[in-house]
Amino acid sequence: MASSKITVGNVEIVALLDAVMDFPFEAFFPSIPAQAFDPYKEAYGACWAPDGRFRTNAQCYALRSEGRTILIDTGVGPGPHDFLGGARGQLLPDMKSKGIxxxxxxxxxxxxxxPDHVGWNLSDGDAPKPTFPKARYLVPEADWDLFTKPEMLGQAPHVKAAVMPLRDLGVMDLVSGERALTGDVTIVPTPGHTPGHMSVLVVSAGERAMITGDIAHHPAQVQETEWNSGFDGDPERAQQTRRRLLERLEQEGTLAAICHFPAPGFGRLVRLEGKRTWQAL
Ligand SMILES: [Zn+2]
Structure with missing residues (x-):
């Protein structure tokens, strides 16, 4: 496996693996016949569990830039998780082993x-505390507006449990639009999977990388950009954003970090036999 640490100019990016998750293809991609993925098995075999299900990762990325540490997403959380057969999230132990x-x-x-992006926000106990005690937690405003609607909270209990307390604890800021986090790191709206979905662009000393969140879940989607997962909230917009962003990353030669791809999720979009292809580092 490629290294979980890379440098992009003056920025260090560390991939962190919280959980490995297996789902039936037809449940994760309900609009795509499962056998449509078969031609991609040779190139991306790590995306198949031994029992044939779709194997995907809940990964997070830590960025070190200008002496500051930025964590992107917090995984499924400590668990244990019924939907993972009782497994526990590994984000904190993995951070520790990588010196963060x-x-x-x-x-x-x-x-x-x-839910697979906010799991480690709070430490349990009688009174929940932020797991990252010195951090401001930046929440995409359009997602906050959507998921905190009374009629949505029933479908999004994780928001009530793991996100709304951040506001009550006074450690949360809403974000929208482009915003610089450091001189080299900028958040960029990439809506579609959810209305407030954000990616993170790193431009440093002539090098570029982008952490793209859930722009795609299976590497086949870099070619088949019209393939949506069942979790893409606005399917048309998700397709459009996926196509445009991947085209741009390919044209610029920008390194991508895609959290659900095989660990550590670092790679480039390259042309092979005329087709855009995911080439892991
Ligand atoms: Zn996800």
Whole structure:
């Protein structure tokens, strides 16, 4: 496996693996016949569990830039998780093994407010506390507006449990539009998967990378950009954003970090036999 740490100009990006998740293809991609993925098995075999299900990762990325540590997403959380056969999330132990302390995180950015991206926000106990005690937690405003609607909270209990308390604790800021986090790191709206979905662009000393959240879940989607997962909230907009962003990353030669792709999720979009292809680092 490629290294979980890369540098892009003056920015260090560390891939963090919280959980490996297996789902039936037909449940994750209900609008795509499962056998349509078969031609991609040779190139992307890591996306198949031994039992044939879709294997995907809940990964997070830590960025070190200008002496600050930024964490992008917080995974499925400590668990244990019934939907993972009782497995526990590994984000904190993985951070520790890679030399990143919870206390050094100054910013936590959520690419979006789905349950596999907000899980480690709070530490349990009688009174929940932020797991990253010195951090401001940045929440995409359009996702906050959507998921905190009374009629949505029933479908999004994780928002009530893991996101709304951040506001009550006074550690949350809503974000929308482009915004610089450091001189080299900027958040960029990439809506479609959710209305407030954000990606993170790194431009430093002539090098470029982008952490793209849930722009795609299976590497086949870099070619088949019209293939949506069942979790893409606005299917048409998700397709449009996926196509445009991947085209741009390919044209610029920008390195991508895609959290649901095989670990560590670093790679480039390249042309092979006329087709856009995911080439892992
Ligand atoms: Zn996700």
């Amino acid at each position: 302390k919870a206390e050094e995180v100054e910013t936590v950015l959520f690419t979006h407010l789905h």
